[in-house]
Amino acid sequence: MKWQGARRGGNIEDRRGMKGGKKLALGGIGGIIVLIIGLMMGGDPNQILNQLQEGTLNASTDTEYVSTPEEEKLFEFTDVVVRSTEDVWQAIFRKGGLEYPIPTTIIYQEGTQTAGCGYGESHFGPFYCPADQKIYLDLSFNKELAEKYGAKGEFALAYVIAHEVGHHVQNVLGTLKETNEMRKRLSEKEYNKISVMTELQADFYAGVWAHNLKKYSDIELTYQDIIDGMRAAAAVGDDHLQKQAYGKVNPESFTHGTSEQRVYWFKKGYETGDINLGNTFNDPTLR
Numbered sequence: 001m002k003w004q005g006a007r008r009g010g011n012i013e014d015r016r017g018m019k020g021g022k023k024l025a026l027g028g029i030g031g032i033i034v035l036i037i038g039l040m041m042g043g044d045p046n047q048i049l050n051q052l053q054e055g056t057l058n059a060s061t062d063t064e065y066v067s068t069p070e071e072e073k074l075f076e077f078t079d080v081v082v083r084s085t086e087d088v089w090q091a092i093f094r095k096g097g098l099e100y101p102i103p104t105t106i107i108y109q110e111g112t113q114t115a116g117c118g119y120g121e122s123h124f125g126p127f128y129c130p131a132d133q134k135i136y137l138d139l140s141f142n143k144e145l146a147e148k149y150g151a152k153g154e155f156a157l158a159y160v161i162a163h164e165v166g167h168h169v170q171n172v173l174g175t176l177k178e179t180n181e182m183r184k185r186l187s188e189k190e191y192n193k194i195s196v197m198t199e200l201q202a203d204f205y206a207g208v209w210a211h212n213l214k215k216y217s218d219i220e221l222t223y224q225d226i227i228d229g230m231r232a233a234a235a236v237g238d239d240h241l242q243k244q245a246y247g248k249v250n251p252e253s254f255t256h257g258t259s260e261q262r263v264y265w266f267k268k269g270y271e272t273g274d275i276n277l278g279n280t281f282n283d284p285t286l287r
């Protein structure tokens with residue numbers, strides 16, 4: 001992946017200096033639609049929602065964050081990737097006569113308050129909050145990707161960011177509103193299927209982004225990057241994660257799709273670059 005010197009200036013809010021401080025109890029968040037979409041929630045989303053509701057509000061104290069050269073490089077990389085998602089999606093939306101509202105990417109450490117999705121914590125993994133249109137990312141996840149999930153290579157983190165941006169695209173296009181409505185009237189088991197379709201479409205959009213980098217950004221991808229991207233998609237498949245965590249697999253509880261499905265949709269997006277071909281909701285194999 002050739003990204004050094006590529007365009008920066010992505011819409012990033014650096015909250016790395018905002019940690020520690022007094023923790024305040026946060027009451028119920030009744031009335032607010034909570035819908036956090038992470039790359040992998042590994043297990044029960046309801047449990048995470050409960051955690052959020054019982055979450056704590058961090059009365060943070062701002063200190064200037066001093067990063068190591070390694071962290072600085074990762075931050076720069078993130079900025080380049082975020083900027084490229086803006087350039088690509090702006091171009092795609094414009095072609096369709098639409099305006100793309102650029103999301104904010106929050107870089108934080110350990111925990112941070114969201115506006116509408118409760119208190120976000122690193123162990124959720126990277127996530128998108130539809131209510132505030134922000135992507136939340138703790139850069140230490142990059143290490144976790146390689147060490148815990150075996151998703152190596154620079155492109156792995158780029159895929160993760162592009163996946164979260166994919167959720168933003170779904171939000172802007174009204175897809176998340178529809179799936180959220182469905183959540184209210186479906187059983188958990190039925191809704192899990194909708195969740196899988198939603199996640200696979202975000203993988204597809206990540207592929208569409210990768211396809212369009214050549215045209216709309218100055219990042220250069222290699223064949224190896226796409227291999228790394230597919231490996232990362234496979235690494236965060238529900239079947240793989242469950243096998244890793246529990247030694248067995250329960251397909252009914254899948255919320256993100258199997259490794260094979262995630263690779264398939266990422267690859268389809270990458271090969272076609274056409275957002276019209278990403279209707280995972282119409283795929284009979286996912287029903």
Ligand SMILES: [Zn+2]
Binds near residue numbers: 037039
């Ligand atoms: Zn996701």
